Amino acid sequence: MSSKVVVALDAMGGDYAPVETVKGAIEAVKENPDIKVILVGKEEEINSELARYTYEKDNIEVVNATEVIDMGEVPTKAVREKKDSSLVVAMRLVRDEKADAVVSAGSTGAILVGGQLVVGRIKGIKRPALAPFLPSEKGFSLLIDCGANVDARPEHLVQFAQMGTVYFENVMGKKNPTVGIVNIGTEEEKGNQLVKETYPMLRDCKGINFIGSVEAREIAKGGTDILVCEAFVGNVILKFFEGVALTFLGCIKKGLMASLRTKLGALMIKPALKGLLKTFDVSSQGGAPLLGLKGLVVKAHGNSKSSEIKTAIGQCITFKENSINDKIKEMIQQ
Amino acid sequence: MSSKVVVALDAMGGDYAPVETVKGAIEAVKENPDIKVILVGKEEEINSELARYTYEKDNIEVVNATEVIDMGEVPTKAVREKKDSSLVVAMRLVRDEKADAVVSAGSTGAILVGGQLVVGRIKGIKRPALAPFLPSEKGFSLLIDCGANVDARPEHLVQFAQMGTVYFENVMGKKNPTVGIVNIGTEEEKGNQLVKETYPMLRDCKGINFIGSVEAREIAKGGTDILVCEAFVGNVILKFFEGVALTFLGCIKKGLMASLRTKLGALMIKPALKGLLKTFDVSSQGGAPLLGLKGLVVKAHGNSKSSEIKTAIGQCITFKENSINDKIKEMIQQ
Numbered sequence: 001m002s003s004k005v006v007v008a009l010d011a012m013g014g015d016y017a018p019v020e021t022v023k024g025a026i027e028a029v030k031e032n033p034d035i036k037v038i039l040v041g042k043e044e045e046i047n048s049e050l051a052r053y054t055y056e057k058d059n060i061e062v063v064n065a066t067e068v069i070d071m072g073e074v075p076t077k078a079v080r081e082k083k084d085s086s087l088v089v090a091m092r093l094v095r096d097e098k099a100d101a102v103v104s105a106g107s108t109g110a111i112l113v114g115g116q117l118v119v120g121r122i123k124g125i126k127r128p129a130l131a132p133f134l135p136s137e138k139g140f141s142l143l144i145d146c147g148a149n150v151d152a153r154p155e156h157l158v159q160f161a162q163m164g165t166v167y168f169e170n171v172m173g174k175k176n177p178t179v180g181i182v183n184i185g186t187e188e189e190k191g192n193q194l195v196k197e198t199y200p201m202l203r204d205c206k207g208i209n210f211i212g213s214v215e216a217r218e219i220a221k222g223g224t225d226i227l228v229c230e231a232f233v234g235n236v237i238l239k240f241f242e243g244v245a246l247t248f249l250g251c252i253k254k255g256l257m258a259s260l261r262t263k264l265g266a267l268m269i270k271p272a273l274k275g276l277l278k279t280f281d282v283s284s285q286g287g288a289p290l291l292g293l294k295g296l297v298v299k300a301h302g303n304s305k306s307s308e309i310k311t312a313i314g315q316c317i318t319f320k321e322n323s324i325n326d327k328i329k330e331m332i333q334q
Numbered sequence: 335m336s337s338k339v340v341v342a343l344d345a346m347g348g349d350y351a352p353v354e355t356v357k358g359a360i361e362a363v364k365e366n367p368d369i370k371v372i373l374v375g376k377e378e379e380i381n382s383e384l385a386r387y388t389y390e391k392d393n394i395e396v397v398n399a400t401e402v403i404d405m406g407e408v409p410t411k412a413v414r415e416k417k418d419s420s421l422v423v424a425m426r427l428v429r430d431e432k433a434d435a436v437v438s439a440g441s442t443g444a445i446l447v448g449g450q451l452v453v454g455r456i457k458g459i460k461r462p463a464l465a466p467f468l469p470s471e472k473g474f475s476l477l478i479d480c481g482a483n484v485d486a487r488p489e490h491l492v493q494f495a496q497m498g499t500v501y502f503e504n505v506m507g508k509k510n511p512t513v514g515i516v517n518i519g520t521e522e523e524k525g526n527q528l529v530k531e532t533y534p535m536l537r538d539c540k541g542i543n544f545i546g547s548v549e550a551r552e553i554a555k556g557g558t559d560i561l562v563c564e565a566f567v568g569n570v571i572l573k574f575f576e577g578v579a580l581t582f583l584g585c586i587k588k589g590l591m592a593s594l595r596t597k598l599g600a601l602m603i604k605p606a607l608k609g610l611l612k613t614f615d616v617s618s619q620g621g622a623p624l625l626g627l628k629g630l631v632v633k634a635h636g637n638s639k640s641s642e643i644k645t646a647i648g649q650c651i652t653f654k655e656n657s658i659n660d661k662i663k664e665m666i667q668q
Contacts, residue, residue: 074523137581148518150526184482184569189408192484192566216574220581232526235518236567237574240550244578247471247554251613252586255606262606268599272589279585 004036004059005320007313008090008099011041012068013106015303018042021105022049024309029059032314038099040065041086065089071302075109075148079117087111091118094295101296101316103287105304109148115290115297122325124332125292127156130231130299131164132238132288135280136222142168143227146234146288154198157181157228158205162331163291164226165208170322171315177225180214182233188212194230202228207331245280286311289319291328296320338370338393339654341647342424342433345375346402347440349637352376355439356383358643363393366648372433374399375420399423405636409443409482413451421445425452428629435630435650437621439638443482449624449631456659458666459626461490464565464633465498466572466622469614470556476502477561480568480622488532491515491562492539496665497625498560499542504656505649511559514548516567522546528564536562541665579614620645623653625662630654 007028011021018041025037036059039046043064050060067085069078079088087106091114093099102119104111108130115128129145144164145152152160161179168177181202183191188199190213202210214224219237229237252273256266266273286308287300296319300312319325341362345355352375359371370393373380377398384394401419403412413422421440425448427433436453438445442464449462463479478498479486486494495513502511515536517525522533524547536544548558553571563571586607590600600607620642621634630653634646653659 137585150518182570184484184566184573195566216570216572217577219574220578232518232529233567233570236516236550237570238550239518240553240571240574241578243551244554244575245582248579248582248610248614251471251610252606255609256603258606262603265599265602265606269590269596269603272586272592272596272599275589276582276585280582 004034005101005317006036006038006099007316008038008040008093008102009309009313010086010090010102010104010106011039011046012065012086013104014300015105016305017105018045018049020304020306021309022046023306024304024313025060026053026055027306027310028313029055031310032317034317035059035313036061037313038063038090038093040090040093041068042066063089063093069107069110071107073107073110075107075113078107078110079113087114088118091115091297094119094297099295100320101298103298103300103309103312103316105300105302105309108299111297111299112148112290115293119293119295119297122292122294122329122332124329126159127152128290128292129160129163130288130290131167133285134219134227134238134241136220137279138222140172140285141219141222141224141227143229143234143238144291145229145231146238147231147290150230150232152194152230154194154201157194157198157230158201159292159332161202161205161208161210161226161228163328164228166324166327166331167289167291168225170324170327171318172225174225176209178211179208179226179228180211180224182227182229182237183213183215186213186215207334249277286315289315294325296325338368339435339651340370340372340433341650342372342374342427342436343643343647344420344424344436344438344440345373345380346399346420347438348634349439350639351439352379352383354638354640355643356380357640358638358647359394360387360389361640361644362647363389365644366651368651369393369647370395371647372397372424372427374424374427375402376400397423397427403441403444405441407441407444409441409447412441412444413447421448422452425449425631428453428631433629434654435632437632437634437643437646437650439634439636439643442633445631445633446482446624449627453627453629453631456626456628456663456666458663460493461486462624462626463494463497464622464624465501467619468553468561468572468575470554471613472556474506474619475553475556475558475561477563477568477572478625479563479565480572481565481624484564484566486528486564488528488535491528491532491564492535493626493666495536495539495542495544495560495562497662498562500658500661500665501623501625502559504658504661505652506559508559510543512545513542513560513562514545514558516561516563516571517547517549520547520549540668583611620649623649628659630659
């Protein structure tokens, strides 16, 4: 493989593909000379987008894939049947070690299924986990798991804590990051069956810095680096957060545009509002990795524009340079 | 019993008891001549608070209770052992039909346990549910269940939908309110085991207006009247919402106070911000009822001031006047 970090980009995935995916790839290779992007998808469409830009030809490659997995498709069926889809072909490049990572803004379900079926799990990992960074007042918390594999067992959650620790340490550069379990109270006896069974296992798990339960009320304030939870709960938290943020900001904007007076006021507080927007911008950390797979799989938000695609591609450098997967293997096999 | 609505108030429950509870009771009887409040708790303390006010003596009664259940206590143990606690004595008044309702801002766990052990479930109800109103852009949604009885079964969730429908219809005055199940996708096959099993049962349930899955992203925007979920998820949503709202507003305020310019701007947009605060004020709807019990049990927020206590007491009128419990019985026995 190239000495560069090679990222296979699902050029057809996402609401604004291939326009924004191709643009994001161009921006990524321009910003990072250590990156090579393989654009996977309908060759003609990709090439006609590429024709708009000037770029170092060595850093961009196109691999044809004739099919596209749509958002509404049943993931398992789509991945199994659409063998020539941009997502599956991109994942095969990782499996065959022709790429280090795959980035896709396509269907989360298909990415999760493809990750497991095509790329494959690290030996010893019982279940991969989707781990986005959630913004908070005090910085970012890694919320693990937000995927679609629901009804997890305690041993899954323990591995989530381990993988999350390795990822957070290497991406955020913080040693011994704190791990909490999302719960409905702070005492050990609180929680549902899953949390009650997982709690003592996390407490006894070596190599992680478990600090106990974290109530949902504390999440936006922040302070815990890794928030462990089962995927249904994680998904609810992530999506609810996005919804609340959007709705709040929408209401504020509407309020600010209500009269001349508020419009003038809005101009004066713009910097303050911008700061808030920046603090709570879910997309600022690029994509969410699907941890526990043999290669890196990054899920970018479905509505990603080029800048989010660029960030998601850039993330792959840290992942490779820090040998995060080797460290996850080590942690699991302890 | 009196022709008035008699509310037993746990005068010792909550962060600001008994100062704010007594004040709230006074405000409630002044506003509603149809209400009588029985203040339950340490007689001396209550009387010394009452001495600050002038009020119609017929509308306020004091019943002594020598013990108090603290927030940190294990609910089952506390309710069983502290038989002379303000909460348990207040609940006994409902059980013995000396009061129509009990309002408490004390420990949620103790209220849930006490409600079941002292007041008792309506025949046929498998599990009572705590059902707060959650603010949204389009109005309020009833989030049921947010209690502490986790790991619910599908038949519980169906009853939550039925009880929620009766409550919403009568309190909000809207016929045939919509019912959704909180889910991580909108298709019927999405969700965890519990949601997948509950979905077809809700679809086939008579007397409710089931509209399918509601993704967490849609909750803040609003539009669904009753959101059915298991208590762990409900509790996470409720607490997360409170946390996000507090943190957002805290950050906005901090940003607005940053400079003279933003301070001036803040003055100009005050009405707009106030509107937002009002729209998303969790406490504006008073307390959350614990539905499915023989009497009405209302849980007020732990940090309730007199106005929230007053609102929670006022709610009890609607509940009694609309014979909500009779209607719940009817709905369940269909």
